[in-house]
Structure formats: structure tokens, C-alpha cells
Amino acid sequence: MILSVANQKGGVAKTTSTLAIASNLKKKGYKALVIDMDPQGNLSESVNANQIEVPTIYELLKQELTVDEAIQKLDFFDIIPSNIMLAGAEQEMSFTGKEYRLKESLENINALYDYIIIDTPPSLGILTINAFTASDEILIPTTPGIFAVNGIEQLNNTINNVKKYCNKDLKINGILITRFNPRVNINKSIKTLTEHLANHIGAKVYNTYIRNSVIIEESQANKINLFDNYKSATVTEDYNSFVKEFLNNNF
Numbered sequence: 001m002i003l004s005v006a007n008q009k010g011g012v013a014k015t016t017s018t019l020a021i022a023s024n025l026k027k028k029g030y031k032a033l034v035i036d037m038d039p040q041g042n043l044s045e046s047v048n049a050n051q052i053e054v055p056t057i058y059e060l061l062k063q064e065l066t067v068d069e070a071i072q073k074l075d076f077f078d079i080i081p082s083n084i085m086l087a088g089a090e091q092e093m094s095f096t097g098k099e100y101r102l103k104e105s106l107e108n109i110n111a112l113y114d115y116i117i118i119d120t121p122p123s124l125g126i127l128t129i130n131a132f133t134a135s136d137e138i139l140i141p142t143t144p145g146i147f148a149v150n151g152i153e154q155l156n157n158t159i160n161n162v163k164k165y166c167n168k169d170l171k172i173n174g175i176l177i178t179r180f181n182p183r184v185n186i187n188k189s190i191k192t193l194t195e196h197l198a199n200h201i202g203a204k205v206y207n208t209y210i211r212n213s214v215i216i217e218e219s220q221a222n223k224i225n226l227f228d229n230y231k232s233a234t235v236t237e238d239y240n241s242f243v244k245e246f247l248n249n250n251f
């Protein structure tokens, strides 16, 4: 399955969720490839991928190399990294067929992986459109904030456009509430609001939600896998439960 993790709102835990889900899937024995489509390159950095003077997603989108040349095999999972060069792609990709570049690149390796997970940037430009065109499904992380929730409707319009013009079989897998603090009342009403909105766009909110935890920043800063060194942290348990729910839904 090719899965895009997307939300044009920044800071809703797209990168964190991609990292946690892909590393958990690998721990469970699945073959996982992560594609960093975010010019910020935070995901590549969090797993210590090589980002300087190596092939990245940018050269792959420009068709300057084959997909095998861009893949790095790490303990976390396999990755196609990104770096700030990718920021230029939004302007440079103006040719016919630009939406299909990633899809074309992945055709040769799709069968080698159980899951290919794409971390998308906080925008609905050509990079996100490439990710959606290449994907089977989309996972939407959202934080319990009213603006984050409002953005889902706009995201759904983009998804519908991609379905209309580039990928008719694209589906929303579900909406994942992240950075949740169950003790705060407003969080609870936002959860209810997210459920209504999900219903309206024909998607579902996963039962599992991800709690707020300082462990996230600590593990990312130290480039440590949650499932190695922070096994008993609540947020590690949340992501583990989430992956179980995700796998149950997809069989």
C-alpha cells in the first residue's frame, strides 16, 4: 500500500506520525519505505539519513536518476530523503505530466515493499499532488485545534480534484487526532467536531488518538527510535495501538 500522510496545516504531526508508523511497521516485520516529500527535511534528519550531496527525492522527481539510486537503507526503515533543494520543485515542475512523476518512479519498486509511506509538506502544491497521485490512501493527522479541523474541508477539495483528474481510486484511510490532552475539555469538544466533519467528508476518525508527550521532541532530537528506547512511554503505546488499529482495518 502507498499511503500519504497529509494535511496542509503545519505542525499537526505529519512527520512524527510517518516516522512512528513506519518504524513500528518495520518492527512488526513489514517492509517499509518512507519518502520524505517535505523540503524541510525534518524526517530525513530525525533518522540520520544522508541529505548532503546524495541523491534525494528532488533528483528523482526531475528524473535524473533511478529510484534504486535514491533509496537509503537505515535501521529505522528504508528512505528516500529530501533536503531544501526540494523547495524549488514547486516552481520548476511546470511541464505536462508533472503530477505523475512520483507515481512513475515508484512503479518499479512498489512490489518490493508492504508499505510505502509519504510525508508531505504543509501545502497543497505540486509535491502533495504528486504524493496523492501515487497513493492508494491518505492518512490525515490533525491536532485538536479549531483551525486544524477547518483545514480538513479544504484538504478534501484537493483530494476530490486529484480523484477527478489523476487518481480515481484514491481513498481517505482515516483521520488521526494527535497531540491530544484528554484532561483538557476543549480537546474533547474538538474530538466531537472532528468526528462530525469526518462524517461529512465520508471519512472516519480512528479510535486511537495520540497523546501529547515530551518524549516526541526528545526522541527526534536524539534520533532515537521510540520502539527501541521509549517502549513504555504513553505516546509509544499510542502509536503502537494505532498501527494495530490501522492493520486491523486494512485486512
Ligand SMILES: Nc1ncnc2c1ncn2[C@@H]1O[C@H](COP(=O)(O)OP(=O)(O)OP(=O)(O)O)[C@@H](O)[C@H]1O
Binding pocket: 009, 010, 011, 012, 013, 014, 015, 016, 017, 038, 040, 042, 120, 121, 122, 178, 179, 180, 210, 211, 212, 213, 214, 216, 217, 220, 235
Ligand atoms: N504527540 C506529540 N507530543 C508532543 N509533541 C509532538 C507530538 N507530535 C508531534 N510533536 C511535535 O510537534 C511539532 C510538529 O510536529 P511535526 O513536525 O511532526 O508536524 P508536521 O505536521 O510534520 O509539521 P510540518 O507541517 O511543519 O511538516 C514537532 O516539534 C514535534 O516534535
